[in-house]
Amino acid sequence: MSGIIIFALIIINVPIFKFIYKLSFINNDDFKKSVKYSFTPDIVSLFRGEYWKDRFGEAKIGFFIFTCVLVVILEVFILQGIITTFI
Template sequence: MTAVLLIILIIANYPLYKFFFSLMFDTTDDFWECLRYYFTPDLFSLFRGEYFKDRVSEMRIGSFLVLCGLCVFIEFAVIKNIFGM
């Protein structure tokens, strides 16, 4: 039952994820660039002179993931407390 509720919440929050996406990233290309920096080791970015851009991109991806996960967690906790599951 818990897994089903989590899946429903993840799917139902799609409009909220789109809103967070529009807050964090200008375009989808901006998102893919941030994702590229996320998987690039910081040392490589330092040698290329892109260290601070790498750090900001990692922070944006991390913030986006935390916001999305936090929404699902809070909704799950509220529903679980209301229905006493």
């Protein structure tokens, strides 16, 4: 049952995820760079002189993923509370 609820919430929350995306990233290039830095080892970024850009890019993508997951988890708890209250 909770798997269906989670899947439905993910689909329903797409506008919220877009809002969080706009808060986290300036544009699509910023997102692409953050993804690139997430897959680039820190030592490589250090030798390229992009260590702090790498760390900041990883932090931005981590913040985005964390807040999206947090939104869904909070909504699941709220819905389960509502369901158990009325049933």
